[in-house]
Amino acid sequence: MQASSVEIRKVNKFYGPFHALKDIDLSIPPGKVTCLIGPSGSGKSTLLRCMNFLEEYDSGEVRIDGQLIGYDAPGKRMSGRKLREMRRSIGMVFQQFNLWPHMTAHENVAEGLIRVRGLSKADAMTRAADALAKVGLADKMGNHPSRLSGGQQQRVAIARAIAMEPKLMLFDEPTSALDPELVGEVLNVMKTLASEGMTMVVVTHEMGFAAHVADQVAFLEKGELVDVDTPSGILHHPKDARIQSFLRTYHERNSF
Amino acid sequence: MFSIPVFFESFGPLLWAARYTLLISFLGIGLGLILGALICAARLSPYAILRRFAAVWVSFLRGVPLLVQLLVFYYALPVIGLDVPAFVAAIVTVGICASAYISEIWRGAINALPRGQSEAAIAIGMSPRDVWSRVVLPQAVSLSLPALINELILLVKASSLVSVVGILEITRSSQAQAATTFRPLEVYLAAACIYLMINLCLAALGRYLEHRTTV
Numbered sequence: 190m191q192a193s194s195v196e197i198r199k200v201n202k203f204y205g206p207f208h209a210l211k212d213i214d215l216s217i218p219p220g221k222v223t224c225l226i227g228p229s230g231s232g233k234s235t236l237l238r239c240m241n242f243l244e245e246y247d248s249g250e251v252r253i254d255g256q257l258i259g260y261d262a263p264g265k266r267m268s269g270r271k272l273r274e275m276r277r278s279i280g281m282v283f284q285q286f287n288l289w290p291h292m293t294a295h296e297n298v299a300e301g302l303i304r305v306r307g308l309s310k311a312d313a314m315t316r317a318a319d320a321l322a323k324v325g326l327a328d329k330m331g332n333h334p335s336r337l338s339g340g341q342q343q344r345v346a347i348a349r350a351i352a353m354e355p356k357l358m359l360f361d362e363p364t365s366a367l368d369p370e371l372v373g374e375v376l377n378v379m380k381t382l383a384s385e386g387m388t389m390v391v392v393t394h395e396m397g398f399a400a401h402v403a404d405q406v407a408f409l410e411k412g413e414l415v416d417v418d419t420p421s422g423i424l425h426h427p428k429d430a431r432i433q434s435f436l437r438t439y440h441e442r443n444s445f
Numbered sequence: 446m447f448s449i450p451v452f453f454e455s456f457g458p459l460l461w462a463a464r465y466t467l468l469i470s471f472l473g474i475g476l477g478l479i480l481g482a483l484i485c486a487a488r489l490s491p492y493a494i495l496r497r498f499a500a501v502w503v504s505f506l507r508g509v510p511l512l513v514q515l516l517v518f519y520y521a522l523p524v525i526g527l528d529v530p531a532f533v534a535a536i537v538t539v540g541i542c543a544s545a546y547i548s549e550i551w552r553g554a555i556n557a558l559p560r561g562q563s564e565a566a567i568a569i570g571m572s573p574r575d576v577w578s579r580v581v582l583p584q585a586v587s588l589s590l591p592a593l594i595n596e597l598i599l600l601v602k603a604s605s606l607v608s609v610v611g612i613l614e615i616t617r618s619s620q621a622q623a624a625t626t627f628r629p630l631e632v633y634l635a636a637a638c639i640y641l642m643i644n645l646c647l648a649a650l651g652r653y654l655e656h657r658t659t660v
């Protein structure tokens with residue numbers, strides 16, 4: 190599998206006067222799993238969404254395999270066609286799944302193959318079936334999203350992304366909307382993807398996943414990237430007081 | 446005394462007159478759907494001038510009673526040299542009036558869709574056109590169906606107003622019969638039954654469509 194790298198340099202993002210991302214520098218190595226953690230409102234989603242330009246950053250650079258995304262040159266917006274071309278190879282999985290409710294699971298996955306990759310309907314349906322089999326849903330292909338559990342819906346959403354054969358996968362809290370007993374099935378699919386060498390950027394509150402699967406963990410707070418390190422460096426030997434306090438709160442909330 | 450034979454006999458002419466009621470409501474809503482789509486598109490467009498025009502269109506048409514619109518339209522057309530039959534004037538007026546409400550129904554349905562629906566499509570690289578035709582519109586249409594059927598039912602009832610420009614639809618026909626038979630209660634009751642039957646059928650159609658499109 191080809192895997193992309195992402196280089197983020199001096200990225201700033203404003204919502205009106207609010208400074209949501211402050212001079213972010215981060216390197217996402219190819220074929221590795223990077224987890225973004227941090228308190229609510231710290232800018233994790235915003236940063237992740239800058240990587241496929243769902244969110245426009247105001248200054249700095251986000252490069253996918255060296256190519257600037259969203260801009261041809263600093264300040265000069267890229268054409269829609271070129272941006273779509275780049276997005277083709279970037280998969281995204283959302284907290285709320287965002288499956289299209291008027292299509293079956295099978296159609297949800299095939300849609301992008303037909304409209305974006307230009308496959309014939311028959312080829313798209315075959316490829317979509319393969320992707321669904323890969324996430325363990327071969328027997329649920331004909332179901333509409335409303336007839337699937339949350340965990341199954343999220344696995345369809347992952348299948349929809351991987352069917353496009355992306356070189357980079359972005360996950361925004363993929364298990365946060367799930368009942369606890371359904372979290373495992375989604376994390377397992379993600380682990381398989383990671384073991385196949387997919388570049389993955391995962392915003393998560395699952396510290397266990399970050400500890401066991403991530404190659405690096407980045408901690409954000411109030412729009413600043415506080416630290417990037419190995420999982421154990423961030424989670425077991427945090428240097429910054431802000432990370433220590435975040436982890437303390439996390440452990441208190443998750444102990445009983 | 447209530448005369449049952451008169452009640453039943455008045456159905457014949459009233460059902461015949463119902464063709465105008467149905468034609469005006471159905472053609473009116475057809476025109477309303479087309480104009481409503483254009484107005485809604487203008488309302489959501491990036492051009493301020495179009496948005497302004499659409500907003501004025503909607504507030505003007507919603508602010509003037511249909512009866513007054515009918516009369517204005519009917520008497521204004523000859524002034525500007527257009528000699529159209531009353532029937533055509535009625536359909537056009539009903540359609541224009543409905544377009545104001547229908548554009549708002551569609552705007553509401555489109556705005557009710559979660560942002561994530563189109564974001565998921567954009568994220569895999571779909572063109573804006575595909576995002577609209579494959580993701581937004583199919584859902585907006587099924588979301589708006591109950592309100593559109595409701596609008597059609599309102600139009601069937603409001604079509605009684607076109608009697609003022611001389612069209613012999615159900616209401617005007619019943620007035621005429623009441624005058625000749627001297628049996629207003631029987632005749633109007635029959636007219637009420639016909640309106641009710643039409644609208645019950647439409648409501649059933651609405652339930653069927655809603656059931657078929659929601660999953």
Ligand SMILES: Nc1ncnc2c1ncn2[C@@H]1O[C@H](COP(=O)(O)OP(=O)(O)OP(=O)(O)O)[C@@H](O)[C@H]1O
Nearest residue numbers: 204205207209227228229230231232233234235236
């Ligand atoms: N569209 C917007 N308009 C204005 N402010 C926004 C917008 N989107 C996000 N923000 C603000 O930017 C900040 C970062 O938001 P973001 O969604 O990236 O946080 P997050 O780290 O993902 O939080 P969470 O863990 O709750 O998802 C927040 O303070 C939020 O209120």
Ligand SMILES: [Mg+2]
Nearest residue numbers: 233234235361
């Ligand atoms: Mg978030």
